[in-house]
Amino acid sequence: MTAQADQIVSPLDRSLPLYTIEALREVERTAQASLPPHTLMARAGAAAAQFLAHRLANLPSRHRSVWFAAGPGNNGGDALVAAVELKRHGFAVGVALPVDVKPDDARWALANARAAGVRIDSALPASLDDCAWLVDGVFGIGLERAFPGDADSPFAAFAHRFADARAAHLPILALDVPSGINSDTGQAVGGGTPVTATHTLTFIAAKPGLFTGRGRDFAGEVFIAPIGLDAYLQDPSVSHQGDGGERLPVLNGPPAFAPHLARRSASANKGTFGTLAIIGGANGMMGAPILAARAALYAGAGKIHVGFLGNERPTYDPPHPELMLDQVDGLSLERMSALAIGCGMGQSDAARDTLHRALAVDCAKVIDADALNWLARDPEAATLLRDHPDKAVLTPHPLEAARLLGTDVAGIEQDRLRSARTLASRYRATIVLKGSGTVIASADGRHVAVNPTGNAGLATGGSGDVLGGMIGALLAQRMSAFDAACAGVFLHGRAAEALAAQGEGPAGLTAGELAPMFRRLLNQLAHAY
DSSP states (O other): OOGGGOOOBOOTTOOOBOOOHHHHHHHHHHHHTTSOTTHHHHHHHHHHHHHHHHHHTTSOGGGOEEEEEEOSSHHHHHHHHHHHHHHHTTOOEEEEOSSOOOSHHHHHHHHHHHHTTOEEESSOOSOOTTEEEEEEESOOTTOOSOSSOSTTSTTHHHHHHHHHHHHTTOOEEEESSOTTBOTTTOSBGGGOOOOOOSEEEEESSOOGGGSSTTHHHHHOEEEEEOTTOHHHHHOTTSOOOOTTSOOOOEEOOHHHHGGGSOOOOTTOOGGGGOEEEEEEOOTTOTHHHHHHHHHHHHTTOSEEEEEESSSOOOSOOTTOTTSEEEEGGGOOGGGOSEEEEOTTOOSSHHHHHHHHHHHHSOSEEEEOTHHHHHHHHOHHHHHHHHTSTTSEEEOOOHHHHHHHHTSOHHHHHHTHHHHHHHHHHHHTSEEEEOSTTOEEEOTTSSOEEEOOOOOGGGOSTTHHHHHHHHHHHHHHTTOOHHHHHHHHHHHHHHHHHHHHHTTSOSTTOOGGGHHHHHHHHHHHHHHHO
16 A cells, blocks of 8 residues: 555544535645646545555455446546555455546556456446445546436446445445535435445545535545645645635534633632523423523533523422523523523514514524524514624524525525525524534634534434523633534534443433533543643
């Protein structure tokens, strides 16, 4: 294996730039202008071979074979190079190549594969029972049509075989990106049926579509092979800016937000860590603000008030009598460090009036749930919000986001990063666009983070209320809106992962269980940074 293939890294717990197709093409053009021909393909193929060889080494010899499904472009060329490298190291390999490769680099790779004696067929074998890995090298980031296309497509058989392999629990490695997804958005290209991989080895840099939307399900576990282009990625002569001056999106991770967590000095007091008011709880929905307030307590806020709209409020919370419960009219919102408004608030006129009152206060705030629905249809509320720019964090799920932008869920999900930026610009607030691969956008739209943590355990009632309380607590501790959102979303998702690892999810995980694990993870990070 070549020296350039040695660096294969996991992106977890890093804060890495996520390169769009446009930015990657520019990096590739710059690198190719100064490197010998075929260098990038040789390095990518060698990295794929190294990845596979490491996982094949301890298997019985009869289960050490690899089949590659190769397409007509450079992704197919990467597969051919990997097959040659593995064959040279004693592994059994085969390549299914239904149509001729076209680019010069891919033709070079095909000639080398034939010279090396690699088995090349037009289709995958009838049985993959003795195969250890199936590799998707059909289409890379440049795909502009649906995969596999119509029933007459030469790749239709590939699609069926990949689905069968996944059902049989055969490991599937996608080279660069799973065939059929848009690497900028994570969505299926042209409404096709992308390959669902167990692992993805992506080349040069991480791509946003691998971490948000359906891309997380398609990509499986992601690894990055920089293939020796780190210097080109960091070169200031390579443009990394979008049309509006925004930066490349980043993968949300502790290196970015952990240094801004509140420090706990020996001389601190409860006032040091702020006073948060949780506002909501119409009759019949009292549990929502209680969940949020308990989460805020575990997230470190100094003092927490709960202001209920309904008249059936509890007088205190038995598990946590530290919480101060009252009718919302009894709270002095102007004295709060931060507000979290919307959970269980309802759609009454009183709810609208309370929202207006909260939005008029010049302090940090989280706006969630019913408050978002009011914001979408109440121009006066939207004006009040914009009067205090960069003070609020909005936490919509896709349907709430669609209401806020006057579109539908499909329009939001088509490009989640763009949707988050548009929301941020319209409402002059930090946006947390929830879902698989939650997207966080700063109020000016220039900074966008894609969150890699979380699992299906979060698909349970109350988990959004818990997240709102956590972010509200971090705002009360005087984190900026963007940093508080990034920290809250990351640790909320990581708490669900940690609980699932202990057997307490994802099935049956309850929202209230997240807060104690969040506290443990928060303290671990605070000690580490």
